[in-house]
Each structure stands twice: as C-alpha cells, then as structure tokens.
Amino acid sequence: MKRLIVASATVLASLVSLPAAAQFQKPEDAIKYRQSAFTVMANHLGRVGAMAQGRVPFDAKAAADNAAIVVTMSKLPWVAFGEGTDKGMPTRAKPEIWKDSAKVKDLAEKMQAEAVKFEAAAKSGNLDSVKAAVGDLGKACKACHDDYRAEKYSAN
C-alpha cells in the first residue's frame, strides 16, 4: 500500500518543489496531512479576507505575512492525493479526483498561481489589489471544490 501511495503521488508531486518521498505510512496519514494543509491555508486566507471585506482593519504587514503562509500551504496538499488515499478516514475528496487527475492538476496549478498573485498584491499594500486578488484566489479554490469536494465527509 505504501509503495502504491508513493508511486502515484509522484504525478501530483510534480506540482511542487518538494520531492515525493512524503512519508505517509498509511492512507489516513495522507488524508490528515492534506486536510491540515488546507485548514491552515483557509485560515490565513480568511484573515486577509476579513480585511478585504472590511470586517477587520486593513494591516498591510499582516496581510503580507498571511499571504506568504497561504503560498507555502498552497504547494503542500497535492502530494497527499496518491492512489489509495480515497479512504482511511473521513474525507470530502470525491472519487473523481483520481479519475480526472489531469484536470485536478490543472486546477491545482491555477490555484497556486493565484496564491502567488495574491501574495504580490498583499505585498503591494494596496487594499483594492488585495480585494481583487482574494476574490480571484477564492474562485480558484471554488473551481476545484465545486467538482471534487463533497458536501459531507465520507463515513470512513
């Protein structure tokens, strides 16, 4: 099982700068890891989103710091979508992820590109640019969620 996970992860791992030796002993390790990376990413995007929506005051330094974390996180989850990681613990990953791997790879790359643009906007210190970039990155997240993330967690 471990060998299967690592071998298949190599395809998605080409998206990231880290090697595919992902140290996932069990499918649940991979699922927990990718969910964790998405959770951290969403939180830090949310902190800037709150500024974009005027719910908290715009703080250019904090926005840039949060955006840098978003960029780091955006690169991580993909290596954890190897074959055999569709179950093992509750997951919202739809089975189509492993059928449409080329499309998923494309969506993942687009999201990562939007994250880089988002960081550049945050570094610019221009709130209007940040607002636009938050929207674009949110759309890139949603594009994948619409087709590949289930509403509810699986039972296992």
Next chain:
Amino acid sequence: MKRLIVASATVLASLVSLPAAAQFQKPEDAIKYRQSAFTVMANHLGRVGAMAQGRVPFDAKAAADNAAIVVTMSKLPWVAFGEGTDKGMPTRAKPEIWKDSAKVKDLAEKMQAEAVKFEAAAKSGNLDSVKAAVGDLGKACKACHDDYRAEKYSAN
C-alpha cells in the same frame, strides 16, 4: 465567547509575528487550526527525520525546504490556545495549559528557537548537524508534550 478567545490569545500571540486577530469564530475552529499546524509541522520534521535516521537518502535541498516549512509552522499554533479552547472538539490539550501559561510560553519559545537552529543545520547541508538538530527539536517538542498533551483525545 469570541471576545474571550481573542483576548486571551493575545498573551500567547506575543510569541509570533502575526497579530492576534485570529479569526476563530468558534473554539473548534481554533482547535482544528492548531492541530492542523502541528500535523503539517510534524510531517515535514518527519521527512527530515527519516533522512537523519537513514531511512531515506539525505537530500540537502529537500531537507532545507522541509525545515523552512517547519519554522513557518512552529510560529502558528500558539494564537489558537486562547481561553475557552479547551473543548469544542476532541483535543489532547491538557487543562494545565491554561493554568501554566508562562511555562507553556517558555516551552513554545524554546521549540521555535530549536526550529530556527534546525533550519540553519539543514541549510548547512551537513548531515551530522542535521541529525543533532532533529534530535534537539524533537526534545523540545517532547518537553511540552510530556506535561501538556494527553495520551488520548478528549470526548468533545
């Protein structure tokens, strides 16, 4: 509840460069976030640990990339230990965390300092230095876990 969480989080937030406006709507958001940050940190430390133990070949570039992620992650969880985040979803955080906040802060700072040393060792490309730094960082993690992390998750 939200105000309580944010106010208490300010103390621990002094450990990190990000402001305390952590956007935790509910205690479970904070618990999920800190668990996620620790999960990502442990994974990337583990990838270098596998090199240190000779289970995978030493790759200096990969070690440095992983160490950089460990440093980023080491700064994040603390803001999510605000008052009122001792329950809300299953957690291994012991109640003593909120009684011994000065000691926990000290342990958290020591761990972050070891993470920085670990990254420096990884960047040096010297495997012996990496082995020593992995050990030191692991001890700094364990020092907190021994007293403040329960064996089992709470029921809620």
